[in-house]
Amino acid sequence: MRRRAKHFLFATFDDFEKAIEVISDLKRLDAKEDIISDIELYSPIEHPEVEEMLGEFHQPIQRFSFFGGITGAILGFIFAAGVGQSMFTVQPQGGKSVITIPPDIIIAYEMTILLGVLSTVAAFLIYAGLPRRLKKYYDHTVSVDQIGIEVETDPENNEKVRAVLQRCGALEIREETQ
Amino acid sequence: MSDYSMKNDIEWAKINEDVLASLESPRKAFWVVLGVCFALVLAGAAAEIYQYNNGLGVALMNNPHYWQTYISNFVFWIGMSHSGTLLSAILLLTHADWRKPIYRFAEAMTFFSILTAAIFPIIHIGRVWDMYWILPYPDQRAIWPNFRSPLLWDAFAITTYATSSALFLYIGMIPDLAICRDKAKGWRKKLYTTLSLGWMGRATEWIAFRRTYVLLACFLVPLAVSVHSIVASDFAMSIMPGWHVTSFPPYFVAGALYSGCAAIITLFVLLRYVFKFEAYMTTEIMDKTARLTFAIAMAWNFLNLSEYASIWYSHDMFEHEMLIDKFTGPYAGVVWSMLFCATVVPFAMAFKKVRHNMWAMFWVSLFIQLGMWLERFQIVSPPLASNHEPWTQSVVWPGLIQLTITAASFGWFTMLFLIFCKVFPSVSMYEVKEMVYHRNKHGQKKLQNIDKIKDDMIKTEEGLS
């Protein structure tokens, strides 16, 4: 089965307020006619408000950190006490017992943080969709001070979307079909 | 006071230009400094090769003085690495926005001082070629490293810390690398394209980025505290008089933050001067950093004095002797200079005039760092000179080899840092933009509020009349 080509419109704006306006307009349009598959916002800085506008992002990164940390703690302890200290070459030292709990806790603590950090970073790459290639229509001005709006829609609805973008003062609109 | 704090109407394009200008081909002075640093590193390498071939005795360490400046340098550089990541993470979690223009180079400083510190165990150890035995790897002989040893905790802690702080630095730099990618040409283009992982500033990326960044900060704060506590355990877990001090972990953490803050101030002044970052690294930020340093200095002094007090009132004969020897014995000069540099000098920061004068702060910070280096030396050497066993008590000063390697470590650190500054943006562009954006927005909101309150007041007055 041939994959249906995706059609994108990419518009740049010089103000975040305008971008907010565009998104609400597009949403209204979508609610009326159901023509927009996806909206994505490109910005040079973070705008936490985006989450309210574009809908909740499903990114349970903290769960990765949590389970990574727990795994690290258990592995660290087993590693130090089980594997290292109670192997065949049992070595009592300094009159202490063979399995010494406090040092093993320190090892477990460090491993908690190490695996926690690594799994957090892994989760970041997974949920941010990185690493990836740059899109063809990606505009360098977005990394300076402009806001980009990417709309995925059918080619036949092109004009309607373009009208909305234009009305809100888009500086430039690009089209791309993949 | 026109340039006291950052302007709110600074253009975003100008931020990019100013910061990216710092990556352009450097002046002559840069190459001179880099050359000097490289020469120092070469001298250090030569000293290390000589020591490797002849044995550690050429460094003039001897039997009671098993440890000397290699260990104090190790502690010094690990300490230096603390404030970068720790302050960045704490200030991120407490939403202190003045961290934004300075955290990047502070984190880079962290990473490079860990790289410097990690060299010292290698230089210090007797059989470098068997160094990998300290790693816990399974082998057929079923021999494992000793998990009770604080040195092994060090190995774990430093590996974790180096990995995590490098990732923290890198993740926080990805949006900036994307900016560089969009502007760069040639080999830099390739480098930044690879490193920026195709970051485009999509909302998905930003949301994931922010969550990750805060989570990493949450991991890094307890980690940084634990790392220096573990380094302190190297001393506190032993039974040497002068090392066996319960308050060493917090004392070391405070000392680490202290010397790290001083290093941040030094680099702050230098970067501001060299790259003309006056618009971003403002007097306001220096003022806040200096206040923080002053507070940490007082905490460190308190812990230092309480350590003396706890030794003095412990009525332990060995500890008493050690303390008296420290202040009156052959190493007294080191101890008193340390007290001058790290206890007396920071009081200069109590004055606004000093805090607002960049070069005054530069010298204060250098004095503090000197004091903190001496502090590490006086932790390691004088107790060994007045140990339990009177027959072995002797005084040994570090020899030429040790001093060369110490100087080389400073060269190595500076070299790495200089290269970093020319390859990566040393001021975070996107966070400065955020800072400007939010301050602007808040400013407008505040004005609106005031207008509203005024309107309300007028209405109320009208209503009353």
Place this chain on the structure above:
Amino acid sequence: MSLSRMLENWSDLNKQDYYEDEPIMWGMSIDLNKCTGCGSCVTACYAENNIPTVGKEKCGSGHSMHWLRIERYWDEPEGEADLDIKESEYPERGAHFAPMMCQQCNHAPCEPVCPVAATYHTPDGLNAQVYNRCIGSRYCGTNCPYKVRYFNFFDFQEDIPHPLEMLLNPDLTVRSKGVMEKCTFCVQRLRSAKDAAADEGVRGHVADGAVQTACQQSCPTEAIVFGNLKDDKSKVSESWQSHNVELDRHEQFNEDERGYRIFEELNVEPSVMYLDRVRNTEA
């Protein structure tokens, strides 16, 4: 596998004195009254254990390797007779000799700090040093209150002139640079004595006097007594008992007896008992 081993032996592995039930614990007693400071024990130790002689220069810079050393202290001159020569650096009398070697602590501070577990406790109560495993972090040395661990700061073995390497004892290694070394109560002799006993069918017991350390063997005044502390009839345990010195104490409560252990207040449980020197100050 190792996990099940840990869980099955959990209580055993968490016990403090792991070698409690072992039949042998080597110990020593040194009578300072008998010690004349002649230094023959030091010489014997050098010969037995392949200890490098470092020469005058390196001795001066503190690199000498004497596993066993004679520490000479000068007491404050007591009594009338010494008053007129008090100013002299070496007074007529008051010299006090203490042979100092590794005390084979049962709670050795050097053991738990080694990152690669090169030093550990053997079942017969020795503080063993595995030269092959040592990487030279020197933490054990700093943590030793007696400072009886010696680090090979140079490659001393290279300096042995040609025919003299024939003098080396084949029973133990010659240490290279970067390795920590120390007294082990002549562990090569103890091992061969145990092996000899095992050959005769006796396991876990070595007859008292069947093995001597090099220092004990060469001491002309028999100031050093060595043996098994867990054997009640051995000379060394009789000596410990008669002077009322016991393990598991950080202070010996015997006003009238001469026995003590050096730095026992640090709770390191040394296995060497010293008998204090008694002086007649009236004469």
